[in-house]
Amino acid sequence: MSTNIRFKNRFIKPEDSEDRQYVGFATLPNQVHRKSVKKGFDFTLMVAGESGLGKSTLVNSLFLTDLYKDRKLLNAEERISQTVEITKHTVDIEEKGVKLKLTIVDTPGFGDAVNNNECWKPITDYIDQQFEQYFRDESGLNRKNILDNRVHCCLYFIPPFGHGLRPIDVEFMKALHEKVNIIPLIAKADCLTPNEIKKLKDRVRDEIEKFGIKVYQFPECDSDEDEEFKQLDKELKECTPLAVIGSNTVVEARGQRVRGRVYPWGIVEVENQSHCDFVKLRSMLIRSHMHDLKDVTCDVHYENYRAQCIQDMTSKLTQDNRVDSPLPILPLPTPDAETERLIKMKDEELKRMQEMLEKMQQQIHEKEQ
């Protein structure tokens, strides 16, 4: 619980209030804490990857609940021309007085059909829809109860059976890396020996860099954090992509009851750090970086979307005055972008005409000589 320890260090000690020069705004963190507990938190997590990679099991293991009680899996025959659906499960969970409204967005059917061209389109459309809805709400008149359905994080499951990223993985991540925080995971890591895991992680990291995919970057630690935290952070960064194992069953291992998988040759414990990176994923996703993920979504992805949206709308307005925008838009002082473009076009045309004229003149000269 490193987060809590860090936070506790900032609580003021009561004897300081006797000090004459003490103003009292050091209680601000407390106030923030109280208010946020009262308001509650929300978090939207998307899981994506081919079927059979253990997504549902991992979600159950992460949040220690059973979200997928009665789901129906399709046969191979039905999946030949399956389209991607988007399903949402929302649960309210509470821990030590802190309420969390957790929404899991699932993408059944991704990568399952024989022809998977553009199978990520429903997913990008969904994310854009959530952004658009938030944009409208934010620009509306009554902004008291805005529902934030934007996707804060996308866990992408990479199959461990191959030698690295496959074309569909690359295409999916490139389509989404500017809309949502992507955290790539290596699924079903109990099929790889430690050497193989290391090789695969290096491979995947290289390929992510090679293809220019912008996955979620952990924020740098502040220099005043304690050493333990910095060490953890460094380890986390070197471990990506995280190799995870999930389990729906609790088994008996080494005298304790743990979540794990039983094999004839041994028992894999999900929470054992030497078996897999599940603990790191959980601590990163839930215990330390949940809020940062939300912040990046709001400050970076959503702002990009908003800027793009507004630009598109204003360019449409200057072209066609009949566009009826649902939002109050002020005429921006840069519609010159449009006229500039036109001017550039005309310039180019003029240049081309001049060149042709010159060529013709040359020919005439030659003929005359």
Next chain:
Amino acid sequence: MAATDLDILASEGMRSLCLGGHVGFDSLPDQLVSKSVSQGFCFNILCVGETGIGKSTLMNTLFNTTFENEEASHYMDGVLLRPRTYDLQESSVDLKLTIVDTVGFGDQINKEESYKPIVDYIDTQFENYLQEELKIRRSLFNYHDTRIHVCLYFIAPTGHSLKSLDLVTMKKLDSKVNIIPIIAKADTISKSELHKFKIKVMSELVSNGVQIYQFPAEDEAIAEINSSMNAHLPFAVVGSSEEVKVGNKMVRARQYPWGVVQVENESHCDFVRLREMLIRVNMEDLREQTHARHYELYRRCKLEEMGFKDTDPDNEPFSLQETYEAKRKEFLGDLQHKEEGMRQMFVNRVKVTEAELKEKERELHDRFELLKRTHQEEKRSVEEKRRDLEEDMNSFNRRKVAAETLQGQAFQGSAQLSIKKDKDKKNFFTLPSACSLTAGRNLH
């Protein structure tokens, strides 16, 4: 008919006799065996599965050797088949083993065409054999048989069911080759999940009418083991190219932090069963099935396509030669017809292109004329301007000369004011030169 009369005669003449002593024809099987051993055996395996699923490792484990193999890339545009032939020897029995790998299978985003290269390869091997059979001078006894005897289909261990690509591919292959489905990387599925997974896979195969290879149960010597093995399909295998010390032996195994998976341990995986079935018990049967069932089916389809039948409309047995000749004539006629058609098309197209080119030429010429005219006009107007400017310049020069002479006279008169006036005059006189420079530039 003549044929059946002979039969009746023959069956009437067939009596079983008892032998008075040891004749020795019980060595016939041995003669056959020694002949086939001296000839050597050949076996062709096709491995179909996603990149990285463990095909090469399994081959290494099965034959207890290391076939050289580079890792395949995930970014192939299509499926490639890569056959590699190796000569193995064990206890003076030679085996010519060909392993055909499917490179790039399952990696593309659009996998609708993935099965085609595989089916084409199998058909090509059948075709080659058929061609050899139909030759006039043929040498089947030392023909290197490249027909695929068994196809090991590697299923990814998702734990749910077959993938859609697997189903589509197996349906296309089941009538051309003996398919043995295998669950690859089975050390990722626990025992209970494995049981459910196997049942699901088999039921999906059955409900979609995919015919996989059934181990033969007619021969009493192997019937029992074969039928028990049939119940274990698909085999869940684990392959390993490393050895780990277990007890006091080095065995092929995979070392995990939570335990060691031994490849040859029957309670860990079905590798031993696969090896038994594939190599030790049924190799010969696989070859027979390929020849007797799949190849014959292919041959029949191919010949029927070509128009051959076993019997005439009049029920007279057809001669292959005659049909062949007839077919050939027909084919040549077709070819000639096509050639004519193509020539026509070519001539037409040439005409059309010529017409287009002529049109374009005319257009260009017109434009050229137009441009020339505009150029002439501009030149004329520029010339006019030049003339005007020259006139201006000339008149200006005249005035300058006149002013100079006047000044000269005035200068002679008053010499004191000359210094300041000189400067003025100089300024005044340098002006025209500046003007003439710019005038000159405009002309060019």
